[in-house]
Amino acid sequence: xxxxxxxxxxxxxxxxxxxxxxxxxxxxxxxxxxxxxxxxxxxxxxxxxxxxxxxxxxxxxxxxxx
Amino acid sequence: xxxxxxxxxxxxxxxxxxxxxxxxxxxxxxxxxxxxxxxxxxxxxxxxxxxxxxxxxxxxxxxxxxxxxxxxxxxxxxxxxxxxxxxxxxxxxxxxxxxxxxxxxxxxxxxxxxxxxxxxxxxxxxxxxxxxxxxxxxxxxxxxxxxxxxxxxxxxxxxxxxxxxxxxxxxxxxxxxxxxxxxxxxxxxxxxxxxxxxxxxxxxxxxxxxxxxxxxxxxxxxxxxxxxxxxxxxxxxxxxxxxxxxxxxxxxxxxxxxxxxxxxxxxxxxxxxxxx
Numbered sequence: 001x002x003x004x005x006x007x008x009x010x011x012x013x014x015x016x017x018x019x020x021x022x023x024x025x026x027x028x029x030x031x032x033x034x035x036x037x038x039x040x041x042x043x044x045x046x047x048x049x050x051x052x053x054x055x056x057x058x059x060x061x062x063x064x065x066x
Numbered sequence: 067x068x069x070x071x072x073x074x075x076x077x078x079x080x081x082x083x084x085x086x087x088x089x090x091x092x093x094x095x096x097x098x099x100x101x102x103x104x105x106x107x108x109x110x111x112x113x114x115x116x117x118x119x120x121x122x123x124x125x126x127x128x129x130x131x132x133x134x135x136x137x138x139x140x141x142x143x144x145x146x147x148x149x150x151x152x153x154x155x156x157x158x159x160x161x162x163x164x165x166x167x168x169x170x171x172x173x174x175x176x177x178x179x180x181x182x183x184x185x186x187x188x189x190x191x192x193x194x195x196x197x198x199x200x201x202x203x204x205x206x207x208x209x210x211x212x213x214x215x216x217x218x219x220x221x222x223x224x225x226x227x228x229x230x231x232x233x234x235x236x237x238x239x240x241x242x243x244x245x246x247x248x249x250x251x252x253x254x255x256x257x258x259x260x261x262x263x264x265x266x267x268x269x270x271x272x273x274x275x276x277x278x279x280x281x282x283x284x285x286x287x288x289x290x291x292x293x294x295x296x297x298x299x300x301x302x303x304x305x306x307x308x309x310x311x312x313x314x315x316x317x318x319x320x321x322x323x324x325x326x327x328x329x330x331x332x333x334x335x336x337x338x339x340x341x342x
Contacts, residue, residue: 007129007130008129025132026132027130027132028138030173031138031140031141031172032130033127033168033169033171033172035168040167040168040171042171058129059129059130060127060128060129060130060168061127061128061130061137061138061139061140062125062126062127062138062139062140062149062151062169062172062174063125063126063127063128063137063138063139064101064102064103064104064105064108064125064126064137064139065101065102065103065124065125065126065139065152065154066101066102066103066104066124066126066152066154066239066240066266066286066288066289
């Protein structure tokens with residue numbers, strides 16, 4: 001198990017890739033952007049990017065705004 | 067770069083002239099930009115677009131909530147609409163740049179509305195931070211649309227920094243108070259070499275018409291539509307008002323006079339007798 005900070009909240013989960021996490025959360029890959037430890041992870045790199053203990057992840061989408 | 071997009075033309079003194087709004091490398095036939103915030107239901111979004119003819123919509127960047135998939139605005143905005151992400155939530159240039167880069171990664175184009183707010187009572191934008199963010203992002207190839215206070219000097223600096231347009235406020239965000247900064251907006255419109263989009267504070271369709279008559283290139287409307295009892299009909303009212311104001315501006319009004327000037331002939335009255 002590894003501990004992550006996902007969108008500001010602690011989460012313990014099995015090790016895996018960014019893509020595994022998105023799939024598990026049922027998030028549409030074409031409508032989210034992922035930032036890992038302050039750097040954007042581009043979509044083609046999601047599968048090969050393996051999450052590690054202490055990683056800080058931000059997963060964002062477009063919401064209503066003016 | 068040649069602009070791509072829809073074309074609009076207007077018959078001016080008998081001659082057909084192109085009248086597109088050019089932002090970055092895109093041409094728009096609609097001069098009404100709309101916001102997607104504060105709608106009671108996202109189902110309004112496609113209806114608003116159809117009724118208003120708006121071709122550019124703003125969105126905000128936020129942490130995804132897997133429990134509320136309906137918040138994902140891209141599922142509601144029809145294809146073909148240009149997305150204008152904003153950097154709301156940013157308090158510094160650095161934060162705005164971070165949000166802009168994330169927004170571009172979504173793959174919806176290079177437009178970004180810089181919104182750096184440090185005054186939480188009136189939600190006034192911070193000009194210094196906005197200018198710094200504009201300079202960085204313009205160099206990175208973004209089409210930068212900075213939301214600012216109606217400051218003509220700041221507008222000139224933003225232009226020099228590479229802004230694709232300037233977006234001065236008419237009144238505080240969501241206040242619906244209309245063109246409170248009218249004189250400053252006029253100065254900006256007169257001097258600006260990039261499009262001027264009046265953003266924030268517009269409350270009624272007549273305010274939009276007034277801004278367009280003054281020579282604004284476009285207006286951005288959110289709360290005035292989303293807070294209306296019938297947002298769809300209100301968005302149609304705004305579309306007509308923006309077009310009316312634009313036509314009024316292009317047609318150039320006659321000069322005001324301090325006294326009356328009769329519209330009907332002052333001779334040939336019935337029953338008048340000619341003096342001997």
